[in-house]
Amino acid sequence: MYSLLPMRPSKVSLRWIRNRTTPLLLALLALFAVHPLFIKGGGIELPLFPLLLDIVPLVGILCVGSRRQGFVLVAWAVTLLICAGVFHDFNESAIVRSQLMFGFMGYYATAIAMLAFQLAHGKSLLDDRVIGGLAIYLLAIVLYAMLHHHISAVDPSNYTFNNAPAPLRWNDSLYFSTVIMTTVGFGDIVPVGPWARAAAMLEALTGVILLVLFIGRLAVLPRSGSTQSSGHH
Numbered sequence: 001m002y003s004l005l006p007m008r009p010s011k012v013s014l015r016w017i018r019n020r021t022t023p024l025l026l027a028l029l030a031l032f033a034v035h036p037l038f039i040k041g042g043g044i045e046l047p048l049f050p051l052l053l054d055i056v057p058l059v060g061i062l063c064v065g066s067r068r069q070g071f072v073l074v075a076w077a078v079t080l081l082i083c084a085g086v087f088h089d090f091n092e093s094a095i096v097r098s099q100l101m102f103g104f105m106g107y108y109a110t111a112i113a114m115l116a117f118q119l120a121h122g123k124s125l126l127d128d129r130v131i132g133g134l135a136i137y138l139l140a141i142v143l144y145a146m147l148h149h150h151i152s153a154v155d156p157s158n159y160t161f162n163n164a165p166a167p168l169r170w171n172d173s174l175y176f177s178t179v180i181m182t183t184v185g186f187g188d189i190v191p192v193g194p195w196a197r198a199a200a201m202l203e204a205l206t207g208v209i210l211l212v213l214f215i216g217r218l219a220v221l222p223r224s225g226s227t228q229s230s231g232h233h
Contacts, residue, residue, distance in 0.1 A: 021119070021132035024060035028138040031056060032178070035171055045170050047092060053142055053170075054080075054104065057111035060135060064118045073114070076107050096153040101146060108143040112136055137181070137210050144203040145170070145177035151195050158193030165192075181207040 031052055038049035054077060062070050080103050088094040095101065119132040151158050152168035159168055159176075168176065168189070176189045180203045191200045 020063040021060065021115075021135050023063055024056070024115075025131050025135040025138070027056055027059050028135060028142075032138070032174070035174065039171060047090075049170055050092065053146075054107070056142070057108060057115075057139065060115050060132075060139070061111055064132065065114050066118075069114045069118075073107070073111055076103075076110070080104055080107060093153065096149055101150040105143060105146050105150075108139065108146065112139050112143065115139070133210075137207075140203075140206060140210060141177045141181045142174065144181065144199065144206070145173040147199050147203075148176055148196070149173040151193070151199060155193060155195075158191065158196035160190045160192055162188055163190075177203065180204055183207065 035049060038046040040046065058070070058073055058077065061073050065073075080100065083100055083103070084090055084095050087100070088098060115132060115136055119129050119136075148159070149168055149170060152173070156167035157165045159166065161168075161172070172189065178184075179186055179189070180200050183204060191197045
């Protein structure tokens, strides 16, 4: 009986080691919570905030994905940064208005697809799959925040803020995307342009699909190793 006691802490620690999506979820939650720290007086945003948004997907892929996937995502991110410097001199406003934003969106969408594939087909714990599903949900919010920010930068009249047309900054886009994805709908930011409404509708549908189908599917998947242990009684 006493010989079994020392084994319990090692099993618990191994479980948390295998739960590899926790750092990604914590990084996303921290970024959502402290993003006001990157806003100076007058609503001016520090360039560090969008840079952190670009780095976050790498955390998930490096923790969960393969080396090849990590290399692909790192190469994609470096290429985007080089293009941003060469063609737009790292001017954030110019980058957001340009077609390069679709490259950043594709980068995020690829990271989400890689993470989803690893969680659905890899040997992960049930808790790891659920936490990973929540992380994917937050990554999707950031992806649509990029889309809203681009649409607003191209034509600020696509959105109204407190009944007045106004361009969406990064923090506004992230806030609006969270409100749409969670279907809260405060109504302070309203999409009025056709592209803005199309993006809002697509995001609302994406949020429902992720919650009902994907996260629900991850929650009902058997635990890793359960099929092996079921044959031993």
